[in-house]
Amino acid sequence: MDELIRLLNEGNYSCVVRQGEETRTFSRRGVADLYDLYATDRAFLKGAWLADKVIGKGAAALMVLGGVSRVWTRVVSTPALALLRKGGVEVAYAEEVPCIINRTRTGRCPLETLCDVSDNPVELYPVIEDFVRRMREAGEKEKTISEK
Template sequence: MLPQTMIGRLHDGGYSCVIRKGDEERVFVRRGVADLYELLHTDPEFLNGAWVADKVIGKGAAALMALGGVREVYADVISRSARELLDREGIPVTCAFEVPYIRNRAQTGQCPVESLCSTTDDLQEMLEKITGFLESAGKR
């Protein structure tokens, strides 16, 4: 079961994500999937078997978590497609709110990564789409 202290730290510290494996806990502040993507590529062992507490989880973030082999997830807000993906991958999810989709930062439509990932259920294909998005945005 996900340690409750992680959820408290997520909120009290104003972090976007808190990830814990064993006795090590790391905090992240960037919005979107950049931190998860970077962690998956630079320290995948830390993600494998880790607990994740995140403010917002869309389908892209869920794909990165599944590819990383996370153990359990908490989200303040999770999209329906992200929850379905995590359920399909056997990753337990607790959330405060489930929404039809994650909105973009301007609140005018769907998050671009969520939109990119909406056309497939293949984790590798989603990873390729996220890589392309981050490269085009200069975040990789």
């Protein structure tokens, strides 16, 4: 795990995942990379070790669904920590916080707020899927507007 943490910090990545001898690094904010990995290559997550900067409840649900075995994070929310532990994931962290704060620091993370509806990762997946879809649609609209 020390190697993953070093890579996370030195590479300024948002997430690093190791499955066997293969290590993959990710840089997008939020749950986008983890969501895409779960959606396209679930087998890579099964039994994987993962180092992440921040883990909220949505990311925790994806990790449990993917079968991640071990996680280290700088910051984990209390709901995410409970979900990971309940899902049998070994967790280590630098700081536990009551909730993840949004990027503008004006309130809670919108995905973590949406995930208040359940503590069951299977029930949370459609919530996460819808959130990612809406964020991507909003990003495409923003991109189109800025190109005009």
